[in-house]
Amino acid sequence: MSKIVPAPPVPAPPKVSTTPSPLAISGRLRNALTGYALPGLTVQILLLQPDPVPGAKPLARRLLGSAQSDASGSWNIVWDSSPAASQFVCLLAHCDDAQFVVSVMDRPGSSPLLVTEPASAARAAIMLDLAVPVPVKPLSKAQWTDLGRRVQKAGPVTLNTIVNQLAQTGTAASIFKDWPLAQRQNALLALETGFLDPRGTLGAIAPVPSWQTLVAPDGVDAYSKTLGAAGRRGEPLAALTEMSQKLAAFPSLAGVDWVIDPKLFGRDPAGAITANQEHYLGPNRFKFPVFGDPTPENGLS
Numbered sequence: 001m002s003k004i005v006p007a008p009p010v011p012a013p014p015k016v017s018t019t020p021s022p023l024a025i026s027g028r029l030r031n032a033l034t035g036y037a038l039p040g041l042t043v044q045i046l047l048l049q050p051d052p053v054p055g056a057k058p059l060a061r062r063l064l065g066s067a068q069s070d071a072s073g074s075w076n077i078v079w080d081s082s083p084a085a086s087q088f089v090c091l092l093a094h095c096d097d098a099q100f101v102v103s104v105m106d107r108p109g110s111s112p113l114l115v116t117e118p119a120s121a122a123r124a125a126i127m128l129d130l131a132v133p134v135p136v137k138p139l140s141k142a143q144w145t146d147l148g149r150r151v152q153k154a155g156p157v158t159l160n161t162i163v164n165q166l167a168q169t170g171t172a173a174s175i176f177k178d179w180p181l182a183q184r185q186n187a188l189l190a191l192e193t194g195f196l197d198p199r200g201t202l203g204a205i206a207p208v209p210s211w212q213t214l215v216a217p218d219g220v221d222a223y224s225k226t227l228g229a230a231g232r233r234g235e236p237l238a239a240l241t242e243m244s245q246k247l248a249a250f251p252s253l254a255g256v257d258w259v260i261d262p263k264l265f266g267r268d269p270a271g272a273i274t275a276n277q278e279h280y281l282g283p284n285r286f287k288f289p290v291f292g293d294p295t296p297e298n299g300l301s
Contacts, residue, residue, distance in 0.1 A: 024077070025121075026076040027127050028069075032133045034185070034192065036188055040068065042104070045066070047061060047100050048101065064089055092121045095120075096120045099119060104132050114132045134182055147187065151260075151262035158256075168184070191269065191273060196214070198273075202243065205227050205228075206226040211253060214243075
């Protein structure tokens with residue numbers, strides 16, 4: 001008869017302190033260039049440890065807590081529950097000489113996208129709006145073709161739906177969830193440029209700034225000056241006028257509900273998102289005509 005071997009004891013769950021923390025740090029992450037929220041990034045709070053003696057090698061920064069940004073880019077630090085970390089958090093909350101930095105990275109262990117300047121807590125609750133630089137790299141033709149193929153599978157779709165999918169701001173799983181952060185953000189930047197300057201008329205004279213830059217006070221005027229005399233006549237002037245009207249009509253690219261043609265992404269991304277522009281622009285610009293179905297059913301959510 002076989003012996004019954006008792007199951008190994010189940011380890012007790014780690015103890016979670018119920019004592020309120022003396023310091024709360026939270027905030028929001030956004031793309032420094034475009035302003036898009038940055039979801040899914042890792043945020044860490046690192047304590048700057050003082051040198052043991054003058055001239056000695058600096059001690060490594062100590063990780064005290066971390067968080068992951070949500071769909072809106074918001075994050076809220078959860079402190080390490082170890083006694084040592086708790087003491088250091090208490091030190092940060094009450095000692096002006098104690099300093100920390102915030103490190104933002106795509107995933108734990110990767111190179112930081114941003115490390116803030118050293119700062120002291122100075123107060124019990126800190127909220128930080130962090131502009132994170134995302135490396136800019138144009139998408140390849142293969143990547144645009146991939147984007148178009150994914151969108152086609154989803155069925156009829158509007159531009160703002162693609163924007164929300166790339167920005168990962170919706171509640172449904174994104175069809176681009178396997179794309180790296182930089183690739184998604186660079187696609188958004190290219191779509192902004194393609195919508196505002198679909199024929200590349202202005203970009204041939206001077207790079208088109210991000211939507212965020214253009215809608216800032218005097219943003220369009222500043223860009224107009226960079227175009228110089230070439231931007232005050234003919235096609236460039238018409239293109240600049242069209243750009244200004246689009247910026248006035250929509251608060252952001254996420255508000256553009258134009259029906260797109262995903263089959264064109266592989267060879268002309270700008271053409272794909274402005275394929276139906278003539279239905280929306282006419283003699284009276286932005287007098288929107290009604291489609292057969294004014295609210296076309298989207299294959300994405």
